[in-house]
């Protein structure tokens with residue numbers, strides 16, 4: 001089953017904890033985090049890495065120091081130790097999400113905020129754009145983020161980044177299922193949406209239609225307890 005985990009960062013992580021978490025990630029990640037100007041971006045990137053390490057160590061019964069990560073040519077991070085476990089991370093606003101499965105998986109969380117619908121004109125398929133324009137007000141805004149997160153989760157599951165143009169495939173939401181239509185026909189991917197927090201949209205995309213019913217929320221204290229021993 002696809003498992004989805006979430007951490008809420010609703011207050012600044014104090015410097016002692018931040019330091020401990022930093023000591024648990026690789027040098028390359030540390031350098032990247034330190035290059036972020038805003039503390040919020042630093043925290044989101046750091047907690048994303050910590051969450052995945054915490055989950056993988058618990059699942060695979062490995063030491064944190066034993067985990068080896070690499071990135072594909074398209075930038076998707078993966079675990080080198082065990083090719084039968086796949087994961088993906090997403091962060092937005094106060095939330096950091098991690099999805100885990102034995103097949104490739106993609107997750108996306110987005111904070112709902114007012115936006116310029118010109119984005120949709122550029123990145124949505126014709127059908128998605130048509131459906132969007134049949135809606136108004138809050139329903140339109142929610143639909144935009146629903147499609148956006150589903151599209152991003154698909155892109156992230158496939159793992160080829162924006163080399164797959166966002167307007168080149170179309171997400172279909174109907175009562176029976178959510179499907180994706182690509183240039184080559186229907187994609188062999190499955191989707192699930194989660195209601196995590198008002199004001200956010202969450203979508204997960206996987207190659208098997210078995211999703212855990214709920215997102216499991218993990219708090220930063222639990223991560224810190226783990227980090228102290230890692």
Ligand SMILES: CC(C)(COP(=O)(O)OP(=O)(O)OC[C@H]1O[C@@H](n2cnc3c(N)ncnc32)[C@H](O)[C@@H]1OP(=O)(O)O)[C@@H](O)C(=O)NCCC(=O)NCCS
Nearest residue numbers: 045048074075076089090091108123148155156159160161
């Ligand atoms: C980079 C991208 C994979 C996701 O970007 P995003 O939605 O801004 O960011 P998220 O927080 O959801 O995901 C970031 C994480 O995805 C992972 N990731 C990076 N490249 C990836 C790839 N090719 N495939 C899957 N996952 C990837 C990383 O773990 C990254 O976390 P990190 O930066 O802390 O290391 C890519 O899809 C992108 O740039 N999208 C553009 C967004 C956009 O314009 N969307 C318009 C939709 S209408």
